[in-house]
Structures are given as C-alpha cells and as structure tokens.
Amino acid sequence: MNQIHTPTPKDQSAFKDLDAYWRAANYVSVGQIFLWDNPLLRRPLALADVKPMLLGHWGTTPGQNFIYVHLNRVIKAYDLDMIYVSGPGHGGPAVVGNTYLEGSYSEVYPEISRDESGLRKLFRQFSFPGGIPSHASPECPGSIHEGGELGYSLSHSFGAVFDNPELIVACVVGDGEAETGPLATAWHSNKFLDPATDGAVLPILHLNGYKIANPTVLARITHEELEQFFRGCGWTPIFVEGHEPVQMHALMAAALDQAVQEIRRFQCQAREHGQMERPRWPMIVLNSPKGWTGPKEVDGEPNEGNFRSHQVPLHPAEHAGHLKLLEDWLLSYRPDELFDEHGGLRPELAALAPSGLRRMGANPHANGGQLLRDLKMPDYREYAAQVPAPGVPGVGDTRVLGPFLRDVARLNDAERNFRILGPDETVSNGLAAVFETTNRQWNAATAPDDKWLAPQGRVMEMLSEHQCEGWLEGYLLTGRHGLFNCYEAFIHIVDSMFNQHAKWLNVSADLPWRRKIASLNYLLASHVWRQDHNGFTHQDPGFIDLVVNKSAEVVRVYLPPDANCLLSVMDHCLRSRHYVNVVIAGKHPAPQWLTMDAAVAHCAAGIGIWEWASNESADGEAGAEPDVVMACCGDVPTLETLAAVSILREALPDLRVRVVNVVDLMKLQPPSEHPHGLSDEGFDALFTRDKPVIFAFHAYPWLIHRLTYRRTNHKNIHVRGYKEEGTITTPFDMTVLNDLDRFHLVMDAIDRLPQTGAEGANLKVRLAAKLEEHKRHIRTYGQDMPEIRNWRW
Template sequence: MPQPENTDLSLVDAYWRAANYLSAGQIYLLDNPLLTRPLAPEHIKPRLLGHWGTTPGLNFVYAHLNRVINARDLNVLFVTGPGHGGPALLANTWLEGSYTETHPNVSRDAEGMRTLFRQFSFPGGVPSHVAPEVPGSIHEGGELGYSLAHAFGAAFDNPDLVVACVVGDGEAETGPLAASWHGNKFLDPAHDGAVLPILHLNGYKIANPAILARIPHDELDALLRGYGYAPHYVEGDDPAALHPRMAQVLDEVVDEIRRIQEAARAGDTGRPRWPMVVLRTPKGWTGPAEVDGVPVEGTWRSHQVPLAGVRDNPRHLALLVDWLKSYRPEELFDADGGPKPELLALAPRGELRMGATPHANGGLLLRDLRLPGTAPYAVEVTKHGTTTSEPTRVMGRMLRDVLTLNADRRNFRLFGPDETASNRLDAVFDVTARQWLAERLPTDEHLGTDGRVVEVLSEHLCQGFLEGYLLTGRHGLFNCYEAFTHIVDSMFNQHAKWLGTHRKLDWRRPVASLNYLLSSHVWRQDHNGFSHQDPGFIDHVMNKKAEVVRVYLPPDTNTLLSVTDHCLRSRDYVNVVVAGKNFTPDWLGPEEAALHCARGAGIWEWAGTDHGLTEPDVVLACAGDAPTLEVVAATALLREHLPELRIRVVNVVDLMRLQPETEHPHGMPDREFDALFTTDKPVIFAYHGYPWLIHRLTYRRTNHRDIHVRGYKEEGTTTTPFDMLVLNDMDRYRLVIDVIDRVPGLGVKAAGLRQLMQDQRTRHHDHIREHGEDLPEVRDWTWPY
C-alpha cells in the first residue's frame, strides 16, 4: 500500500485518542479530568447525558482531515450530520485551540479541560449536539436529514472550499438526505467548491439497525454510483489497518477533486463523477466491548451512555477507568493539562483549522448586496385602485437587476421548487439560467452550468441549499407556493433556533436574513383546489422568538417592492413575505408605499370617510392583498349606500405591528394601537390567513372584544377566485353585512342593504355555476371614488 503524503500516522492516532478521551470525559466527568487522583463517584456527573456511539468515528474523520489539510493546504468546512456528535466537535475544537479563542473561559489546560467536561449537557452549559456555540459549525446536530443540503449550499460560489460532510447512516434514511445526494447535479466545478460526502456506517440508530449498513456491498455501491458518485471504502475495526487506508483514500479523493476542478476551469463542461468516502466502523468504537456480560461496542447499546451505573456500581466505575486509561492520556497531555506540542503539530494553523474557518462564521465574509432601489420598477398610480399590475412579476425585474449588479461578487442566488416562472419571477432568466449539470436537450430553456437560479422539486433541498449559502456569508431568496412551504416547517424551526442562539454569541457575526417569498397563495389557488390552499405557514413562523421572525403582507406592487428592498438589506432574521402573482389593484404610489411600509400599519384616508380626523363608527382593517381588495370594495359599497357612516380603513403590512411593543420590536404601544383601532368601536378585520392568529396577536388590547376577524377557515375547492372568498365569508358582501350587524343601531336602518348583500351572494353562487367565472361587477371592479 503506498504511503500517504507527509504522514506520521502515529501522530494521527494520538490525536484521535486525545479526541476520544476528551469526548468520553465530557459525557462522564464532573471533576478530576486527567485522572490524577483515583476516580471516585463524586467525580462523576449525577445525570449522564450525551452520545458516545457516533463520536469516535467523527473524531477519526476529523483527525485525518487535519492531516490532509496540512499536507495540501486545503480550506475545509466540516459538517457534522450524525445527530449526536457534540462531544467530538467540542473535543476537536478544544484541541486545535479554536474553542478557547471563542470561549476564553475554557482554557487549554487542566482547568479548561475540567470546564469543557463539566459544561457538557449540564445546566447552564452547552447542548449535546453540534450547536451554534461550537466554532466551525453551520449545522445543528439535531437537524437529521439536512447536512448534505447544507454542505452543497456552502460550496456554491466558494471555489476554493472543500465541504467535508459526514452523513450518519441513521440520517441517511430520511427523505431530505435521500434527495440531497442529487446536489451533485447542481454543483459547478468551474465556479463552485467541492462537497466530499463521508457516509459513516456504524450499523445502528438509537435501537435499530441502519438500512444502508445492512444491505449487501454490491447494492450499496450500485446505489451510490447510481446517484453519480465514485465511492471509496474504508472499512474495519483495527486502527492499525484503518489509519493508513483512510489517509490513502483522502489523498486519492483530494486528487480527484483537483482533477475535476482543473478540467472544468480549463473549459470541460461535462458533469463529473465526484468522489465520496464510505467509512464503516463499529458503533461505540474503542469504548467498552462488554458490560455486565452483554456486548456493547459494535451494537446499539453504545449509542448513548455505554456505562450507565458508574456512580453506584463499582464494577462500572472500574470499567470507566479502564476505558479512559486505554487512551493513555499521560502520553497526550502535559503536566498542566494542555495537549502536548507534538500533538498540536497535527492541528492546522490559523483559519485552516476547521473550527476557525471564516466560512462557518459567514458574517465575517458577508458583503452588502448592491441593490437597485425600488424607483426603476415602481408602478405609477395616478388614482388609487384604478389600475392593476402583477406584483411578483415586477419584483422579478428587480431581482433580475440584483443578480446583474452582484454578478461579479457571485453572492446572490434564487432557490425554488420549479416555480420561479410560475411565481412570475421569470425576468431573472433575462440575465441568468437555472443551474443544471445533468443532461440537456434542445427543447430545454434557461439551463446552464453557471446559473444563479437553483430549482429542484424538493422544498427541503431549496431550504437546505439556501441555509448553507447564507450561513457561509452570502444572500438569497426562497420562492415557493404558499401551501407547500409547510414541507420545511421543521427546517425553518431549526434555522430560527440557530439564529436565536447565534445572535447571542458576540463572536458570531450577523448573516443575511433567510427570505421567503410565498406566492401562488391560498386566495388564488382556485384552479388547483383544496390541496393547494393553506396559509398556515405564517402561524408556524409566529411561534418563534420575536427578535428573529418578521412577516410581511404587502397589498400591492409598490409595497412589495419596498418590503423586498428592506428584506434583502436585513440581517439575522427570517423574513416571510406573502404576495400575489395575479393582477392586483395598484393602491399606493411609490412614495405612499414607502411611507406605509415604514409605518407597518396605517390609515388609508383616501378610502375611508373619517379621514383619520374624526372618530369612526367602524374600522375596516385588512392584511394581505385579497383581504385588502375586499375591504376597499366593501368600503365603496358602504359609501354608496350609507354615506353618513364614518368608516376608517386600516391596512397592515407588517403583521408584527399588531403585537404590543413588549412582545415584539415592531409592536405598537397600546396608545398607538388604540388611536388606530379605537378603544370601543367595532373592528372588522379581513386577514389573509387563519382568523385566530389576529386574535392571538391582539388579545391584550383594550378593544379586543370588538375585533371580529374574517379569514381562511378551511373552506376550499376548485372554483373561481371570488368564490374562495365567499366560501370563507371574507367577500365584500359579507363584510358589509358584518358592519351592519356590529355597528350599534345600524341593523334596523340598513335592513334593506343587508338583504341586498345576501342577494348578491346568491347571484354570485348561481352565476359561477352557469358561466364558470365571477360576476362582471366583481371581476372588473375598480375603486370608484
């Protein structure tokens, strides 16, 4: 077997043993970190938490990557896919010094080692997963299924980066991970970095065998080759044999990556077969082989804590001592408890350390987007509500120019599940293509090896690619049909939690916000039917920490432009923008839209009859494009039939404005809310989503009992656009009836109008069933005043 480059594998083995010792110590030890005294029950944590099973394999990979980084001067980002690998990454970053640089209280000596051990999975300490607190990480250890998507997102537009992604064999059973293998069809070796998947087969999940570890070798090899990879195998349980094999394989795959990139950068446009590594080692490798007569190493029993009774069982305590001493810590750490100098020689220097790479602290690399502003795309509005435009189509022109302005920086991409054109953003294809390295046919359009639009029919991959892209210092936007954004509910959860923690760490720098555009929304999915009608992603987002999430419901084109400009400039948020793609009335001119979006909520004096100067009889409020149209149309009917009624129209763009300022940074103080919505007048609120969210946001307000909300209530089918509103009682005629029913004394006076509105609903019902389209007075309505 040829020897790897610049190799002293005994040093790699020592480093691996040191990481294993530190990892086991984190799970068990409260004190006596170097075993300088006989280990006693009081040195053991009272609650043993953490996971050993996957850890020694991760340590093995990390140590070998250190060797190849030094030998080849590589920039490597390490992504930890196995869910419970926290001890490994904490151990390795402490060994290389990056952990102490970000957490100075955890010094590289005996006292620092004691702190490292004590804090792990301990009250006031650090989680058992690879979390934001761990330098070098962009991937939360609990996010099973997303590691490889994050890795590809990190590699896009990072031509000098190698992303080493360890994929756990349990994680490999998830749907998102199974789809993520296809990331190699989007990775351009001419302009992107490389992803090195390392599939770690240790045989078991928590209690069950792992599928990929239990299928025949030929079947596994065929699967991976079918995905388009060239797998290299490192298999066994004898470190003496596996160290040289792993070193040899890593040298081979790095050579392959370089050949692929050099060929592509010399003009080869073919899709390469990227290398990957399959590492098969025992679960709980190097831990106790047997406990109480039962096998542990190489079985599911090593997944978490191999020795559970250490405090109370002297035999278990003795086994723990033997286990820890098997790593020969006296050879690894000096008298002060720091790693010995010869051990530190394996750790790369400076930013080449995987825990110190700036790619894992993307704010260090982030450059502001060059933005064109909103003026070049603004729709002229000479009279409110009398012209129409397609909001997202105009937004697409703005995004086209964002791509153009930042072409040289290569720091902005659009991601979406085959819906960029459907969501009317297709102007971007004037200047870029869809990234695509698989086969192309003459009938294809807008496909290229260097596109700025990534489309794949997996919301999981779109989200994962974008998250990896953002966390390594770039900008982007994810556009999706509203109903199917729910597919990434869990991924959104994890990213929002990551940001919540990331914001508290002063050494982590702000990153670009995760921007969602939800279009093809609930009120204009009449043609696709009930399956495509669900506005509930907003409700899900609203559960997260107020300092992280923002929700915007621009009612027309100019407000969408203003919101988009704001979101693309923002940092450390998740911005959810819900906007229609169909022709929508132009309510506000560019200056009015900018002012209205800056307020987040405000009175539309031109629509109401109180002019914001007198106390209204009723407030008609709206949030969302379809609700806004119905509120304004209802106002026109009321002005026509009840001219003496004082009506105030309030539009809400920023949903967070409805909360008190004590609950959200954008929230309104009570005095401002009361001035806007009154303290005792009926408020009829037409809302884009599920009605109860508005009640949840306003339940503390003075006049909450007078707020009546109309919204989506799970009534949907294949029908006409206006019928969707009628089915959910949010149409203009129903809103007029609500006003009549809730303004004191109006019911008797306006009985005839109420009856007329009911009759209009009946006419609508009969008309659409005969003609298949909405009433002309609805379909062609414009603001008459």
C-alpha cells in the first residue's frame, strides 16, 4: 500500500503553483457548465449571467483536472511523449478547459482567444446549440476518445501505443466505466504489450465512488480486494487516496514519478538488455471525492462526495439560493489570483504546462492523420485466381486473399504500421497464409506446442470482439492501418463501438484541422450462408443493416462475388481514408466467375450486367430488353442466381434473361442519398423501367427495398434473402430454408412471366418435386444431392 508522504516546505511551494493551476482548471470547467456572461466575476453574479440551459457533467471533472495538471508536471520533468484518454469523457469541461489553459485550443480555434473575450466564448459554446458537445468529442484537440459511451478507453489506449515505442497514454478509467464488459476485459491487454517495440499505457482508475445514481462496485469493496484484483490482472497498483489538496498533490506527484520511472525501467530492460519477461506495469488508483471542491451540500442534501454531483448540481433559475451558491463556488477558486487584467492565465501558471507538441492537446498522435503514411502495397493482380472460364472451382475466396494480406504485412513490417486483428478467427476465416511471415503478438506464457505466438507480430487475437475493435480504433486514430476479420454473426458484438467510431469519422471530417485517418476495414467471413455446421446461433447477416444507417459520407459495403473481386475490393479498402469499409466474403470452396481484368472493371463500376451469363440479345437484336432481370449480391446469392439462370436458359430458351451483379451495395441508392449511388437513368439501364427483377441478396431482403424504394421499377423488384430461417443443415439447404435457392428463384421468375405459359407451369412442378427430393436426400445421406454439389456453370 502507498505510504502517506509528508510534504516538505519545498514540496509545498511547488504544490502551491500546481494547486493554483488546478483551481484555474476547475474554475474554467464550472464556467463552461454555467456561465453565459461575466466570465471572470468582475461584478456580482446575476441570473442573466447564467445560461438558460444547463448541461454537462461536473462530478468527474475536478478529478480529471487534478490528473491533467499532474500529468503536465511529469511531461515536463521527464520530457514525455504523452496523450490523455478520458474514459469518463462526459467530463468534457476538463479536457476542453485544460487544452484551453495550455494554449492548444486557441491555436485550433483562434476566435477562442486567451483573454476575457475568448473565455466568454469558451463558456458560451459549451453544450449549447451551435457550440460544442459536453463530451471529449472530436472537436476537442488532444482527444481520440469521446467517452460518451463508456467502456472503451483502455482498449483505445492500448491500440494507440502498439508500434509507438515512445508514446505513453495516460488513460483515465472511471469507476463506473470499469463495470462495463469491454473495460473489465481490457485490463488483460497488458499481456499483449511488447515493452521493446510498443509504448506504454498508464491506467488511472478514477475511484470517486458513484455513477449517476448509485455507488460503484470498485468503490464498495475493501482496499485489499481491490489491490488483489489489479495484481491478479498483472498490474502494480499505486494508491492515491484522500481529499485534502496539499496531501493529495504530494501523493499524486510521488505516484506519477514512481509510475514513469517504472515504465522507463521496464522499457530499458527490454530494449537495451533484451529482458523479455512480462512487466507488471504500474497503474494508479486515485480515490478522491466525486464533485471534489464543489458545493458540500445543496438544498440540505450532500453533494460533494455523492452521486448528486454527477451532472449539474445547481439550477439558479429554478431554486432560490442556488445563484449565491454558484457565486460562492466560483469565487472559492479565487479567479483574481489566476487570471490577469486581460483575462489570460497568469504567466507563472501558464509556464507549468508543457510547450509545443509536448502539450497533450497538441500531440500529433491525437490527430493521427498528421502521422499517417501510405501502406506499401503489393500488386494484388499477382495473387489472382486463374479463371479460364466462368464457374471454375475455387479454393475459397478468403484463402486467395490470405497471401495478399501476408505480403501487405511483410512489406510494412519495418514501418510497423499495419496489423490484422480478430477474435481467434484468423485461421478459421481462411487467412492462415499471414502466419508465413508474421506471428500473433503475445506476451503471456507459451507452451512448446503453441503456434505462431511471439512478443512481436502483425496479428493480434483475443477472444473479445470488443478488444479487437478497440485496439484497432486506437491504432487507426493514431495514424496507422489495419484490418479486423471476424465471423459475420458475431461482429454484432461491436455494433455500438462501430456506431461511435462512425460518428467520430463523420464529425471529424468537417474539422479542417483534423487530418483524415486510415479506414476501419472489416472482413466478415464465415458468413450466414456457410455456417450450416454451427447452426442458427451463427447465422445473422444484420450488421449490414446497422452500417447503412450511418452517414453516407463514411460507410461503404462490398459483397465481392469471387476471389478476384475480393482482391480488388480489399486493395481499394486498405488504400482508402476516413471510411468504414465492410467486406463480406466466403472462405469455403466456391466457383470463380471473373478473370482479374474483368474483376477490376466490375469492381470499379460496383455493379454491372454479366453479358456472358445473359441471353437477352442472343438473337442479335440491338437494344433488346430482357424479359426478366436476375440480380444478385453476395457470393452464395450469385451462385444460386447463376444456377437458376442455367435452368431458365435450358428449360425456357426463348426467355430473355439479364444477369446483374452488385459488388458495391451503395450503388443501389440514388446519388442524392450516397455518393456511390447510381443515377435514375443508370439504374433503369440495368434494371429496366418495367420488367420483373428477381433479386437474390446476401442479407435481410428488406434492405434492398429500403435502398431502392425511390426507383422507377421498385414495384417489380422481388427480393430473396435471409429471413431468419436456419439450423445445422447442409449448405444448399440453408438457401432452401430461406427460399434463396436456384429452384425458388426460377419459380419466382415464372410467377412473374405469364408468357411462359404451360412450359413455365410444368417447370414449376418439376422444381417443386426437386425440392422434395432434396429434403429426402439430405435427411437420408446427410449431404446435398450430387447434382447440387457437382453443379458447374
């Protein structure tokens, strides 16, 4: 346990300045929440000086101010390259206020000047219409983590320090946030950190006792149990506990000195002496009152050290006496000692902050696009599957992609700016080739028969989709590149994390001072149509629906039909900037349709007619329209559509059939809705204005209707897709259960083509018999019929 340090007179003198800076940060924070005018209380506070709408979070803010002030000290003392991650990012007044005091905020926003006028603007804009959010949002310099949704701070922090050997991330973890599943798991990220080539994360548990209306779990267990918990997770906790400022300054200064020295010692042992034993990294537990330095009581109820201080503790417009409480609170920080006659922070206090790029608000790692370097990319065409004719067998699309990703990792190994992440699924998803050139990074114990585990590696796997997502987001936000591969059904685990990252990209794209970062790339394999062996629990393609809800400026969805299209798409995604790219591809052996040249052209267009599969102009008639459009999007829907077309062309040779394949899902929307969207004229040229369209889709069918509802021919579009029917069964039976199979697609076409007459009716009868034969066969033999398994175009 940390011993109480008795401050010396020299300490007390140094801490006096630190305390003054802390008071300034607290004053600026309270001002942001409450004040509309009179920013320095140069006259008595009036109700007209108070904002009509009070929003924000006070409870966590003073503790974060305390931490930030002390981090400034150690940055200067040790010349640290450090950024700040605010887990309780709803304490936005702290990060905004501290970047303002250090000067980085005014450099980004010159109108928020470092004087009384600028202070007034700073206060007015906070959590106000047309201003800035109350969280540690993208608008705040130095922020890579908004913290509006709790649980991801530690994951982001570790992602930021991978391959950043000089960087330290000071990660403030709220004790309420520590109750979330992602954060609870993130403590184990220390088993993946390489002290030789990675930076360090310094977690600071902000143990202030309460959430919104309840105590926190970690605050209500014994000191011994809390210490045992962190030691059991592999950390060395340093405790800073109390509420009296002078004593707390001394404890915090000693704790940070100890932590920084321990971090440097571990890194020196690894980098200079080759000692690779996993460090027991330091962390700090700051046990301080919630709402520290705020009103002790409000309306006879305890406030400081209580959940009531969580948000806005005073409401002067509604409660008599609150205006006086607010004035007394602000004056308790003695602003006349902190700011000069012009409203600027007094020079002797401003000098306590680091300078230049060492300021946490100006650190380039917190604006990762400044550091982003292009990936070195192999020529994806060299990895092409050979397709001498459409329909040749393939080994599995992601298995063709694997060697390409292997060489992306190899070419960028020296730069250390590319990683592949996944929840123990890289091999399962068909990407085992990457282990020909790299390992899984792993710094826990190993056994002799382990494979591909090493302290350094370009692949990171942990059976937590949350950690993989959070690590990758932190890695991207600090200027690197990566790919997240995952089973399609379980990418839903990070739905909310994706939401937050997409919102971050959307907001930051409109901030000219924020540079664009590498795209967040998802490769979803082991998808819904080939999870027949795992069953219903593994069958869900709904992540696409969530993705297309986000801003069209940042989301892209690709469903390549074969390996060569997958190579082309992935090359494009890895080169792209500031998007979320979702790529869905299969890993099982499947037919290959396009040569590499044809695939490149098809993917560039994103959608197109496959002339070789169509027969609409078989009689040589120029400009002939088809009788039916057979459309497909996704590898299995493409296979079943082409099988259906082969049946139609053989059984009904006079029928004119057009095959349209979609790679870029967003092509279906109008250009007014998505920048990739087809014009109405372009859409009609593919899908006609009045002919039936049978659309086989990878995911839930209603998404196609949603994307195309404005189109001229929407009323004739009939979509087949996943309709929540699944079980452990054969691959083809999965399509049958959802009416996506070739037989149902043919029958759908006949139902909309009265001109097929008796021939069409007879064909439907034969196909219905085939479906019955299929059911009997799989129940007897446990596999699909030979004519299905051995079908060729």
